[in-house]
Amino acid sequence: xxxxxxxxxxxxxxxxxxAGRITLGEGSSALRDALRELVGKNQKKILLNLGEVSYIDxxxxxxxxxxxxxxxxxxxNLKLLNLNKRVKDLLQITKLYTVFDVHEDEAGAIRSFA
Amino acid sequence: MREKARHVPETVERFLESTLxxxxxxxxxxxxxAQRAGFDEDDLMRIGMAVRESLVNAVVHGNRYNANKKxxxxxxxxxxxxxxxxxxxxxxxxYREVPDPLAPENLMRxxxxxxxxxxxxxxxxxxxxxxxxxxxxxxxxxVVSK
Numbered sequence: 001x002x003x004x005x006x007x008x009x010x011x012x013x014x015x016x017x018x019a020g021r022i023t024l025g026e027g028s029s030a031l032r033d034a035l036r037e038l039v040g041k042n043q044k045k046i047l048l049n050l051g052e053v054s055y056i057d058x059x060x061x062x063x064x065x066x067x068x069x070x071x072x073x074x075x076x077n078l079k080l081l082n083l084n085k086r087v088k089d090l091l092q093i094t095k096l097y098t099v100f101d102v103h104e105d106e107a108g109a110i111r112s113f114a
Numbered sequence: 115m116r117e118k119a120r121h122v123p124e125t126v127e128r129f130l131e132s133t134l135x136x137x138x139x140x141x142x143x144x145x146x147x148a149q150r151a152g153f154d155e156d157d158l159m160r161i162g163m164a165v166r167e168s169l170v171n172a173v174v175h176g177n178r179y180n181a182n183k184k185x186x187x188x189x190x191x192x193x194x195x196x197x198x199x200x201x202x203x204x205x206x207x208x209y210r211e212v213p214d215p216l217a218p219e220n221l222m223r224x225x226x227x228x229x230x231x232x233x234x235x236x237x238x239x240x241x242x243x244x245x246x247x248x249x250x251x252x253x254x255x256x257v258v259s260k
Contacts, residue, residue, distance in 0.1 A: 065222055086159060
């Protein structure tokens with residue numbers, strides 16, 4: 001299964017639910033396109049829910065970094081939600097875990113944008 | 115870590131097209147052999163990802179998707195070591211010149227973490243330039259921890 005993306009609005013926060021694999025090719029480019037589209041629509045508060053992500057490779061990590069930079073440069077905030085152990089481990093060994101604002105519960109994550 | 119008692123010797127070799135499908139195929143193949151060799155779930159993930167990153171390097175950076183160039187891929191499951199070799203036909207690169215992805219100035223780069231992840235997930239990592247052209251990487255996971 002490649003990546004599946006869907007967005008929903010919770011107040012003024014756009015939650016993007018990501019499921020499947022974020023790997024080089026279709027997965028990482030779909031995530032890049034979706035984030036750029038949100039930035040293009042002037043969405044400033046974006047919460048990336050990675051709870052259903054089964055696999056992420058270095059290209060996928062690069063897309064998270066790219067998305068973070070794109071959103072930040074547009075004056076917005078991109079935060080991460082529901083990292084599974086493997087994704088969390090990957091962000092930790094690449095020293096990116098502390099770069100992102102990571103949350104474990106959605107309500108708290110939504111409130112943190114206020 | 116793998117239990118030695120469950121060891122069944124196995125050798126697999128393939129010549130793969132320079133496509134992203136080959137990346138998926140090689141990862142699946144390596145994980146299947148590693149599974150038969152008795153590695154646990156965490157090691158299967160590490161081996162799979164190390165193979166994926168190595169194949170991406172071979173297909174994308176080495177062979178540059180050139181349909182005339184192949185990737186030689188082998189897995190050898192021996193009593194002491196689980197060894198994977200991946201060779202491309204590219205122009206090669208200077209390993210020592212690859213930037214450290216953990217350096218503060220590189221942390222926000224969108225690429226350049228593949229070799230670091232491979233080294234992190236395997237017990238041994240070797241790289242050598244092939245003649246007349248190409249790069250071969252050797253990845254090793256020990257059967258028992260040193």
